[in-house]
Amino acid sequence: MKWIDRCLQSLQQSYLPIQTIVIDNGSTDGLRQYVPAHYPDIVWLPQEQNLGFGQANNIGLRYALDKNADYALLLNQDAWINAEMLVQLLRFDDRQCILSPIHLNGQGSDFDFNFKKNTISRSSNICNLRELKSGDKLKPFEARAAAAACWLIPSTIIQKVGGFNPLFFQYGEDHNYLDRAFYHGFHLKVVPTTFACHDRNQYGNSKLHHKCLVYRYLLVKATDINEEPTFGQYLHICGFWCKKGLHNRNLFKMIGQSISGLIRLRRNRKAIKESRAAEQAVGPTWLEGLTIDY
Secondary structure: OOOHHHHHHHHHOOOOOOOOEEEEEOOOOOHHHHHHHHOOOOEEEEEOOOOOHHHHHHHHHHHHHHOOOOEEEEEOOOEEEOOOHHHHHHOOOOOOEEEEEEEEOOOOOOEOHHHHHHHHHHHOOOOOHHHHHOHHHOOOEEOOOOOOOEEEEEHHHHHHHOOOOOOOOOOOHHHHHHHHHHHOOOEEEEEEEEEEEEOOOOOOOHHHHHOOHHHHHHHHHHOOOOOOOOHHHHHHHHHHHHHHHHHOOOHHHHHHHHHHHHHHHHHOHHHHHHHHHHHHOOOOOOOOOOOOOO
16 A cells, blocks of 8 residues: 555556556555555456465566557566656567666666666666666676566567466566567667666565575576576575575574475476476466456
8 A cells, every 4th residue: 555556647647648557466554445446447356365476476467468568567565667658668669679768766766676776787887877867888788687676578578478477476477478489589688868766675574585595596596497407506506595694693593494485396396397398388377267256
């Protein structure tokens, strides 16, 4: 509720008209009554339980395909866009790229922390926001990572790559999706002439973020579409997080997460194997057969 007005109003103010779809993941803070009453023009798709990030987005992607949409804009409830963002993104659309604006923090005063670490620092020569005013810094650049808090996906990509892998409940699913998009010949393009704000500093549930942290990284590796990982690679991931745990005085917690993560991988090995085959297939994977009660 603390974000929803700013999120939905930013979509209403877009220079390019948008059909807004809200998938409610069984919220309990009054949003289920508030949104339909205050935003009668949206498509309201309430769910009786929390499906997780990926599966909720899959419902929206299925709706977009059913309505023959040319694009689907994924937007977190704790994010909002500039009015000109879609116009700016579409200037550089070639139907072969997932398009992302620059992600700022909730105050709009700096880059979103993870976007700077995973996207800006690794894929561009931009150092700070002031540099974006320089003409040679305004050219779109390809990146290997960007959070799905704000993605514009052409339907051509959705038709070939599909939806989010249901093995991921929350966190890691966007990494997995990009791996699959790259595998099928698509790209991720960041357009530095426009922005979206992502207020991730106000985590709704920090415990959820840290829960099963090691398992999520193991699962990202296990579902790597390019190669089937070895047990040694799994141990390397566990060792990395145990080393971080040692520095953060959480060594025993990380050891426990590593052991439980490896056990969960073994228990889910059949589903992981099946998901790898599904990811390599061309088509709307995990969206086929998904029915929506409109």
